[in-house]
Amino acid sequence: MPSLGRLHLITDTRPGCDPLAVLRAALPVARAELVVQVRVADDATDREAYELARRVVALCRPYGAACLVNDRLHVALAVDAAGGHVGADDLPVAAARHVLGTAAVLGVTAREPRGAAEAVAAGASYLGVGPCHATATKAGLPDPIGPPGVRAVAEAVDVPVIAIGGVTAARVPALRAAGAYGAAVVGALSQAVDPARATAELLGALAC
Numbered sequence: 481m482p483s484l485g486r487l488h489l490i491t492d493t494r495p496g497c498d499p500l501a502v503l504r505a506a507l508p509v510a511r512a513e514l515v516v517q518v519r520v521a522d523d524a525t526d527r528e529a530y531e532l533a534r535r536v537v538a539l540c541r542p543y544g545a546a547c548l549v550n551d552r553l554h555v556a557l558a559v560d561a562a563g564g565h566v567g568a569d570d571l572p573v574a575a576a577r578h579v580l581g582t583a584a585v586l587g588v589t590a591r592e593p594r595g596a597a598e599a600v601a602a603g604a605s606y607l608g609v610g611p612c613h614a615t616a617t618k619a620g621l622p623d624p625i626g627p628p629g630v631r632a633v634a635e636a637v638d639v640p641v642i643a644i645g646g647v648t649a650a651r652v653p654a655l656r657a658a659g660a661y662g663a664a665v666v667g668a669l670s671q672a673v674d675p676a677r678a679t680a681e682l683l684g685a686l687a688c
């Protein structure tokens with residue numbers, strides 16, 4: 481697997497959001513440190529997911545940034561993305577690896593050490609671990625695990641741990657100290673007044 485970027489930007493396709501504008505601001509700042517995960521609403525069509533992913537891949541390419549597709553691995557393959565991300569309601573990890581092939585990046589959601597180790601054994605390249613903090617971006621999540629929960633997973637696996645859920649630049653140092661390799665964000669960039677500056681702040685925190 482090529483080296484994984486530390487800052488994962490997950491597209492925010494809620495009404496009023498402009499994920500491509502946020503991406504255009506973030507890319508020149510983060511370049512190959514950026515991983516863009518194309519995530520659309522569950523009721524979005526495959527065609528909508530494909531069109532967004534196709535644009536993201538094209539924007540990322542000149543910067544060497546990777547594009548992953550959440551849930552819909554056929555879309556990842558169709559747009560020649562670097563890989564995908566799956567969780568408990570998606571294809572099982574081994575099946576996802578089979579679909580994507582050995583060279584692809586495969587992210588898997590893990591919330592505790594045992595599930596994390598199983599995901600790695602089944603083919604995960606990295607783990608999305610959270611929710612680290614409370615978040616208004618996604619409903620129905622379990623209680624936040626905080627930096628101690630991140631540490632428990634990070635100590636159980638040998639793949640990069642990407643902290644997710646309520647991540648801000650101010651919260652990154654504690655997550656890094658707990659063993660997180662990087663962080664995935666929606667609101668910290670999508671809701672930022674100045675997404676380029678917010679990108680720089682997150683990257684600065686992740687570099688320490």
Ligand SMILES: Cc1ncc(COP(=O)(O)OP(=O)(O)O)c(N)n1
Nearest residue numbers: 565566567568589608609642644664
């Ligand atoms: C980096 C990262 N971590 C966790 C998730 C959550 O994935 P999942 O549990 O499959 O939930 P949905 O995002 O599909 O609603 C993620 N997408 N990225």
Ligand SMILES: Cc1nc(C(=O)O)sc1CCOP(=O)(O)O
Nearest residue numbers: 610611615617645646665666667
């Ligand atoms: C998509 C997603 N998955 C999570 C998980 O814990 O599985 S938290 C989350 C949303 C993260 O958004 P924000 O950075 O705005 O908190």
Ligand SMILES: [Mg+2]
Nearest residue numbers: 551566567570
């Ligand atoms: Mg999913």
